[in-house]
Amino acid sequence: MFTFKEHSKFVYCAILLSFIGHPEIFPLVFTTKTQEIFNCRVDEDVTEENCFKLIKKEDIIQDLKTRAAISDFYPVKRVVLEYPGEELLVVFDANFQYGQNFYLVASEEAKENFLKPPDTAEEKEEKSEEEKEGTLDVHAYKRSVRKPWVSLGSEKEVEEESVKGYVTKIKYMFSRARRKFGAPIRFTDRNASHVKDSYVECTSYQDTTFSIKLLERDVGVQMVPKVKEASTQTKWTYPKNAATQYSPRQLSNEEMEESLSSEKLKEFLTSVHLRMEIALQQNEIMNAFFDDWKALAEDETSSGDKSDVYLKAYQSFTDPQYLKDRSISCVRWHPTIYGIIAESATQQHSDEERINLSDKLLLQDSVIIFWSFSDPIHPQLILQCPHDIYCFQFSPSDPNIIAGGCFNGQVVLWDISKHEERLQNAKSITVGPSYMEDDESVTEPPLVRYCATSSTEGSHKTVITDIHWLPDHFEVNRTGTTFENRAEICIQLVTCSPDCLILFWDIRVTKLPGKLSFEKEKNIFDMPPGVPDTFKHLALSWKPLIKVLLAFFQSLAADFCFNLPRTYLIMAINKSQLKNKPLCSMSSSSKFSIYLIFLALQDGEIIYSDWKIKIDSDSGKPVSKKPSHKYIIHDEAVNTVQISPFFKDIVLSVGGWNFAIWKEGVTDGPILESSCTAQRYTTGHWSLTRPGVFFIGRDDGNIDIWDLLKKPHEPSHFQNISKSMITCISPWIASPKQQFLAVSDDSGVLHVLEICPILSQSSSNEQANVLDYFEREVKYLKNYEKYQEFQAKERTEKESLKCTYFC
Amino acid sequence: MTELENYLFSGIPIRTTLDNSTTVQYAGLLCQLTMKARSTVRDIDPQNDLTFLRIRSKKHEIMVAPDKEYLLIVIQNPCE
Numbered sequence: 079m080f081t082f083k084e085h086s087k088f089v090y091c092a093i094l095l096s097f098i099g100h101p102e103i104f105p106l107v108f109t110t111k112t113q114e115i116f117n118c119r120v121d122e123d124v125t126e127e128n129c130f131k132l133i134k135k136e137d138i139i140q141d142l143k144t145r146a147a148i149s150d151f152y153p154v155k156r157v158v159l160e161y162p163g164e165e166l167l168v169v170f171d172a173n174f175q176y177g178q179n180f181y182l183v184a185s186e187e188a189k190e191n192f193l194k195p196p197d198t199a200e201e202k203e204e205k206s207e208e209e210k211e212g213t214l215d216v217h218a219y220k221r222s223v224r225k226p227w228v229s230l231g232s233e234k235e236v237e238e239e240s241v242k243g244y245v246t247k248i249k250y251m252f253s254r255a256r257r258k259f260g261a262p263i264r265f266t267d268r269n270a271s272h273v274k275d276s277y278v279e280c281t282s283y284q285d286t287t288f289s290i291k292l293l294e295r296d297v298g299v300q301m302v303p304k305v306k307e308a309s310t311q312t313k314w315t316y317p318k319n320a321a322t323q324y325s326p327r328q329l330s331n332e333e334m335e336e337s338l339s340s341e342k343l344k345e346f347l348t349s350v351h352l353r354m355e356i357a358l359q360q361n362e363i364m365n366a367f368f369d370d371w372k373a374l375a376e377d378e379t380s381s382g383d384k385s386d387v388y389l390k391a392y393q394s395f396t397d398p399q400y401l402k403d404r405s406i407s408c409v410r411w412h413p414t415i416y417g418i419i420a421e422s423a424t425q426q427h428s429d430e431e432r433i434n435l436s437d438k439l440l441l442q443d444s445v446i447i448f449w450s451f452s453d454p455i456h457p458q459l460i461l462q463c464p465h466d467i468y469c470f471q472f473s474p475s476d477p478n479i480i481a482g483g484c485f486n487g488q489v490v491l492w493d494i495s496k497h498e499e500r501l502q503n504a505k506s507i508t509v510g511p512s513y514m515e516d517d518e519s520v521t522e523p524p525l526v527r528y529c530a531t532s533s534t535e536g537s538h539k540t541v542i543t544d545i546h547w548l549p550d551h552f553e554v555n556r557t558g559t560t561f562e563n564r565a566e567i568c569i570q571l572v573t574c575s576p577d578c579l580i581l582f583w584d585i586r587v588t589k590l591p592g593k594l595s596f597e598k599e600k601n602i603f604d605m606p607p608g609v610p611d612t613f614k615h616l617a618l619s620w621k622p623l624i625k626v627l628l629a630f631f632q633s634l635a636a637d638f639c640f641n642l643p644r645t646y647l648i649m650a651i652n653k654s655q656l657k658n659k660p661l662c663s664m665s666s667s668s669k670f671s672i673y674l675i676f677l678a679l680q681d682g683e684i685i686y687s688d689w690k691i692k693i694d695s696d697s698g699k700p701v702s703k704k705p706s707h708k709y710i711i712h713d714e715a716v717n718t719v720q721i722s723p724f725f726k727d728i729v730l731s732v733g734g735w736n737f738a739i740w741k742e743g744v745t746d747g748p749i750l751e752s753s754c755t756a757q758r759y760t761t762g763h764w765s766l767t768r769p770g771v772f773f774i775g776r777d778d779g780n781i782d783i784w785d786l787l788k789k790p791h792e793p794s795h796f797q798n799i800s801k802s803m804i805t806c807i808s809p810w811i812a813s814p815k816q817q818f819l820a821v822s823d824d825s826g827v828l829h830v831l832e833i834c835p836i837l838s839q840s841s842s843n844e845q846a847n848v849l850d851y852f853e854r855e856v857k858y859l860k861n862y863e864k865y866q867e868f869q870a871k872e873r874t875e876k877e878s879l880k881c882t883y884f885c
Numbered sequence: 886m887t888e889l890e891n892y893l894f895s896g897i898p899i900r901t902t903l904d905n906s907t908t909v910q911y912a913g914l915l916c917q918l919t920m921k922a923r924s925t926v927r928d929i930d931p932q933n934d935l936t937f938l939r940i941r942s943k944k945h946e947i948m949v950a951p952d953k954e955y956l957l958i959v960i961q962n963p964c965e
Contacts, residue, residue, distance in 0.1 A: 328898075334899055350950040358959070
């Protein structure tokens with residue numbers, strides 16, 4: 079059996095053999111089986127001498143078919159199949175000349191050679207063997223015998239190599255007529271594509287046989303890093319100045335003094351001084367900041383027609399139930415709610431009657447009535463009072479608290495917080511004819527009982543003629559010193575009355591000295607139902623904080639005018655018309671505890687002095703000093719003292735048949751005094767928006783409107799409002815375009831008038847003009863005084879001269 | 886109402902009627918402005934020099950009189 083190794087060896091040998099010129103020898107290995115089949119058993123059929131065996135081709139092929147791969151002829155299968163002859167020669171190779179024990183001769187010629195001249199070959203072999211043995215001894219020269227050339231196949235090679243002509247040459251002969259040679263040549267163009275088959279194209283085509291597939295290619299590679307651009311945004315925190323704290327350079331004191339005293343500075347100042355002076359003078363001469371254009375516009379609006387000045391009747395309120403035969407003593411607007419006005423109704427008696435009747439019970443209820451613009455027929459709210467109220471005030475910090483001064487000297491407090499909403503909604507109710515018919519929708523105005531009244535022994539002895547709240551930044555303590563009120567609400571009241579007393583009241587729970595807490599509790603009783611208990615602590619035991627006796631008056635002081643330092647709020651306490659009630663107005667200067675008073679007395683005297691509450695050594699009670707100046711201007715009791723809302727040192731006083739304007743600090747007299755008129759002046763009020771305008775009410779029902787800039791000697795306009803005496807005037811700014819004037823009269827009717835724009839809107843420089851006017855008047859007054867003195871002196875001189883002359 | 890200050894050209898106040906912080910502020914700012922104004926005038930005409938500087942604003946008028954070493958500043962409120 080052939081192993082792979084043997085097979086390869088066999089092939090190797092075959093290749094070797096073919097190289098050395100014996101390509102037809104194929105060494106084979108015959109197994110015993112094969113030897114039996116082909117009868118070429120070693121040492122039986124074939125021997126060393128008789129080594130040739132002819133085997134038929136068909137037998138071999140048969141053997142190949144039967145034994146296939148295991149047949150010994152398998153490696154030479156192809157050779158056998160291709161063998162042209164019928165019999166193949168197999169030669170026993172005893173010497174293993176060709177590698178195996180048998181070899182196959184593949185070609186006929188070789189076979190012949192082997193069969194025939196093997197003898198010679200054998201002989202040659204023998205000879206060569208012999209020669210080999212023999213040449214060792216002697217090599218005898220033997221002349222070579224010429225042999226016949228034996229063809230070994232070389233003539234074939236020669237034949238192959240030699241060049242012979244295979245192709246018989248073809249002879250052609252061309253001839254042409256001679257004249258055709260040398261003829262001029264004419265070339266023409268001809269398009270090859272026009273004629274069919276005129277040209278033969280040899281187009282290129284891709285011959286796949288010649289396309290070489292590149293299996294190997296030389297490629298150069300360079301390693302280069304890939305360049306990539308990338309960017310990212312980072313939060314680069316870099317220090318940046320957020321704030322810099324610095325302090326300025328400053329010269330030390332010595333340096334400063336040195337430079338101040340240096341010569342250079344002096345020279346500088348002299349040279350610069352002139353320039354600066356010129357500039358300052360220029361500024362003095364002309365006001366560079368004056369806006370001519372704006373001023374021009376203002377002038378146009380202020381020059382209105384005379385006929386345009388009016389007080390338009392807006393509404394009038396009266397109530398048949400409560401206000402029959404009653405006089406309205408005081409009118410106040412609600413500070414915050416639009417269109418609510420309150421009035422206090424009193425008996426329509428003359429003074430004497432009132433005093434006589436004061437002991438008897440008043441059958442008619444005393445009320446404060448609230449009206450709203452939306453409903454002129456039905457009052458919104460009615461406050462019950464124990465007695466007639468002569469004056470009342472809304473608390474500036476809390477409009478739901480109302481303080482009123484009674485006829486008998488008591489102070490009464492109301493708290494209407496429950497009804498605040500009703501008052502606020504009052505404006506949404508519209509008045510129409512259907513409203514009258516529908517009785518169900520009409521509700522009775524709620525009656526509010528008073529919360530607290532002061533104790534009778536602590537209050538005034540006679541009517542409280544004026545009542546005011548102290549401003550919310552200010553309070554007074556027991557000893558009379560004033561200090562700052564941190565609570566920012568109004569907690570203190572001041573009242574005055576003809577009994578010479580000015581009382582300070584405090585609405586907080588005060589610790590009265592010497593009273594134990596349980597005693598206080600005893601005094602507190604349950605309030606009647608429906609009354610808020612805001613002032614429960616005051617109840618019946620409310621006593622004034624400070625009682626100031628104005629000792630220098632026989633009769634009673636009543637009016638106040640507080641001019642307080644920080645904000646210069648004016649509390650002008652207006653006095654009513656009752657006789658025996660002097661008025662006093664106080665205005666404070668810049669220091670807390672010193673007050674300057676303008677006191678207007680009952681007889682028309684105006685007193686101007688310092689007022690300081692000090693403790694009287696005798697009685698231990700605070701008293702005030704003696705007055706410094708006295709003026710008698712008014713013929714009757716002064717009923718109005720009011721500080722101008724624009725100028726803190728201008729005071730208007732109205733009384734009797736004239737009015738006067740005073741200025742604080744001017745002690746010579748009033749800066750303006752009106753001439754006496756036919757009717758009495760009953761009340762007066764400054765306009766809230768125009769500095770030079772004020773309203774005066776008369777007892778014939780007229781209102782005089784005075785404009786100091788237009789006509790200082792007579793009213794610029796007057797208008798009749800009602801038939802009876804005007805008792806109170808109160809203007810109110812409802813909106814920048816709308817101003818109302820509430821006028822109450824003696825017959826219980828409250829008229830609300832709308833002030834025309836001319837009277838309500840001031841021009842830009844009006845205040846300055848009015849101020850100028852007042853200053854002029856002051857100067858005139860001073861000059862007048864001087865002139866009078868001069869006149870008096872001259873007169874005395876003249877008289878003395880006269881005397882001397884005559885004597 | 887007028888206020889008055891004297892300054893060194895370096896901007897340090899020597900004498901003033903105002904409070905310190907306002908003075909220092911005016912000093913620093915007006916010093917620079919004066920120098921700028923002066924250099925403007927001289928740039929246009931080198932023979933020229935700044936004699937007086939007046940700044941009118943809504944609320945005040947500031948008048949500056951410069952010199953070689955010193956500066957005089959007056960702040961004036963309007964007439965009314």
